[in-house]
Amino acid sequence: MGRYVIRRLLQMIPVFIGTTFIIFAMVHALGDPVAAFFGDKAPDPAAAAQIRQQLGLDNPLIVQYGNYMKGIFSGNLGTAFNGQPVTDLLKIAYPTTLKLALVAFTFEVIIGIGLGVLSGMRRGRLADTGVMMMTLIVISIPTFVIGYVLQYLFGVKWGLADATVPPGAPFQSLLLPGIVLASVSLAYVARLTRTTIAENSKADYVRTAVAKGLPRRRVVTHHLLRNSLIPVITFLGTDLGALMGGALVTERIFNIHGVGYYLYQGIVHQDTSTVVGFVTVLVIVFLLANLLVDLLYAVLDPRIRYA
Amino acid sequence: MGIHATEVTAEAGRGRTADSEDAPLLQVKNLQVEFRTRDGVAKAVNGVNYSVRAGETLAILGESGSGKSVSSQAVMGILDSPPGFVTGGEIVFKGQDLLKLSNEKRRKIRGTQMAMIFQDALSSLNPVHTVGTQLGEMFRVHRGTSKSEAKKKAVELMERVGIPAAKERVNQYPHQFSGGMRQRIMIAMALALEPDLIIADEPTTALDVTVQAQVMELLADLQAEYNMGLILITHDLGVVADVADKIAVMYAGRIVETAPVHELYKRPAHPYTRGLLDSIPRLDQKGQELYAIKGLPPNLLRIPSGCAFNPRCPMAQEICRTEVPPLHAVTEADGAPLEGRGSACHFWKETIHG
Numbered sequence A: 001m002g003r004y005v006i007r008r009l010l011q012m013i014p015v016f017i018g019t020t021f022i023i024f025a026m027v028h029a030l031g032d033p034v035a036a037f038f039g040d041k042a043p044d045p046a047a048a049a050q051i052r053q054q055l056g057l058d059n060p061l062i063v064q065y066g067n068y069m070k071g072i073f074s075g076n077l078g079t080a081f082n083g084q085p086v087t088d089l090l091k092i093a094y095p096t097t098l099k100l101a102l103v104a105f106t107f108e109v110i111i112g113i114g115l116g117v118l119s120g121m122r123r124g125r126l127a128d129t130g131v132m133m134m135t136l137i138v139i140s141i142p143t144f145v146i147g148y149v150l151q152y153l154f155g156v157k158w159g160l161a162d163a164t165v166p167p168g169a170p171f172q173s174l175l176l177p178g179i180v181l182a183s184v185s186l187a188y189v190a191r192l193t194r195t196t197i198a199e200n201s202k203a204d205y206v207r208t209a210v211a212k213g214l215p216r217r218r219v220v221t222h223h224l225l226r227n228s229l230i231p232v233i234t235f236l237g238t239d240l241g242a243l244m245g246g247a248l249v250t251e252r253i254f255n256i257h258g259v260g261y262y263l264y265q266g267i268v269h270q271d272t273s274t275v276v277g278f279v280t281v282l283v284i285v286f287l288l289a290n291l292l293v294d295l296l297y298a299v300l301d302p303r304i305r306y307a
Numbered sequence B: 001m002g003i004h005a006t007e008v009t010a011e012a013g014r015g016r017t018a019d020s021e022d023a024p025l026l027q028v029k030n031l032q033v034e035f036r037t038r039d040g041v042a043k044a045v046n047g048v049n050y051s052v053r054a055g056e057t058l059a060i061l062g063e064s065g066s067g068k069s070v071s072s073q074a075v076m077g078i079l080d081s082p083p084g085f086v087t088g089g090e091i092v093f094k095g096q097d098l099l100k101l102s103n104e105k106r107r108k109i110r111g112t113q114m115a116m117i118f119q120d121a122l123s124s125l126n127p128v129h130t131v132g133t134q135l136g137e138m139f140r141v142h143r144g145t146s147k148s149e150a151k152k153k154a155v156e157l158m159e160r161v162g163i164p165a166a167k168e169r170v171n172q173y174p175h176q177f178s179g180g181m182r183q184r185i186m187i188a189m190a191l192a193l194e195p196d197l198i199i200a201d202e203p204t205t206a207l208d209v210t211v212q213a214q215v216m217e218l219l220a221d222l223q224a225e226y227n228m229g230l231i232l233i234t235h236d237l238g239v240v241a242d243v244a245d246k247i248a249v250m251y252a253g254r255i256v257e258t259a260p261v262h263e264l265y266k267r268p269a270h271p272y273t274r275g276l277l278d279s280i281p282r283l284d285q286k287g288q289e290l291y292a293i294k295g296l297p298p299n300l301l302r303i304p305s306g307c308a309f310n311p312r313c314p315m316a317q318e319i320c321r322t323e324v325p326p327l328h329a330v331t332e333a334d335g336a337p338l339e340g341r342g343s344a345c346h347f348w349k350e351t352i353h354g
Helices: A002-029 A033-037 A045-055 A061-073 A086-121 A126-140 A143-157 A171-200 A204-211 A216-244 A248-253 A259-268 A272-300 B002-014 B018-022 B068-076 B103-109 B131-143 B147-160 B179-191 B209-226 B237-243 B261-266 B271-278 B318-322 B348-353
Strands: B026-037 B040-052 B057-061 B084-093 B114-117 B197-201 B229-234 B246-251 B254-260 B328-331 B337-343
Touching (some): A002 A272, A033 A045, A086 A248, A086 A259, A143 A171, A171 A216, A171 A248, A216 A272, B197 B209, B209 B237, B254 B261
Parallel strands (some): B057 B246
Antiparallel strands (some): B026 B084
């Protein structure tokens, strides 16, 4: 197990270098960041050259990348164009994104698995058909449509929730964005749970559990659910990694100043340091989340062993 | 109250009183089971009768789809419902009709008074729990034993069924055991609360031949030791011969022949049984083509009229296509009764004596 973890961590190094370089090159290819800096106005060539020199943008791409990587390993992710260190931006953005991710994840787990179990146990009945239709609708509609519609209905028309999230992002105001962010994954979780429950309820070991004279509740919780949730938890783990990467669309709709918001700002202003810095952290979070999922998988299913 | 009542009868049953000597442990009367599927109603069991006494082994023999597993699942009360429904008959176990009991009462009988051993131990054991947990669960749920006590009992059970190093292996998972050892664990689980009746559904089918013999031997030993009734469901005539006391041969949801085990082998009284026996490879017929019963088992959605075996039967006459043969009492050619023999064939006399 320990060896496996070390091997996986070592594998992350080339992935890490590769992704950061690709992002670096892609942002570079977007165009001249200094021009973007000045907005619609054409920059004074002398001033532009000075800024370029200050930011090291006159060096070849590979040198810029090398300088950037040097900074990363000394804990310096560079400086955003507005003068703030990118690490400071991350410190502001991450707690908000984590809160939002937590809210969304809770919805996914409770509602997603709940609906999945409900429809899996009552296959072919009304409840099952209802859940299947609802999830299909949610999956088919783009998030921004769901987001704006719910924002309008709950936030504006009925006034039941905050239409936008105030600074500091209190949990209460994150409920609506949380459910919007969770909606699609939630639908997938419900469908996945339903499928595995339906499949496993015909399994031989469930029949054995019934033949042992166990109460129905115990058959379901100890035998059926324990097995059925393995693929669901794997999915949830990967999704948690994705949620922690922020939500560009949802954060924009509800004006949440999280990772997605700053990343968007960075992209719009071609702010290389911000974009690469944020994406670098996201890559690490995602890789770690994936590793955790794989390890968790071995804990849940004793038939899987890593060496 | 329910718990006490069942436990009292369980104790009485274990005492092997005069009562249990007279009345059979289990009596299945005119049992009917059907599956309501999208394509129609499949009549899986059509009026089956049999009985098992304490210490007795009944083998139920038949092809896939003959209703042998379904009838025993109905006895255990683990029929998948829907689509399976018991539509008629009685299942009298220790004097009470199980079909009249509430679900909760039947649940309490399962595992404590009657237990089942399944065919494929790998898929029948839960892959994510240790064997110790799964064995101990019997004591934890039915007897309210503590966790540590249950584990101790699990180790004892594993030793009882001949699993070496039980103390270490109790914490292992099913996939870490060999096929034979897994089937021993299945047996241990069925045996845990010393039930009066064990139903073994093809317990050796998934095992290789040498292990088959060991497992059957173990089962027979334990049965003798605890004086349990045993229903052995199989399609393997070889497995049956050594351990069973009597055989019931099933075809298309009916029992077509019953007989004490050795008599059946010597003198079958139904053309289907004869066909089965003739299709066993024999050393003295080396080099000849092996006999096979022609045709396929009937579609349970459309069972042939009359005797269900008539389309495949070499002896079929007009009457076989129109009239369902009852289970005739089989006698010697001179009319002397043969104990425990019956054949559901219009021409049983010709089959056994001709």
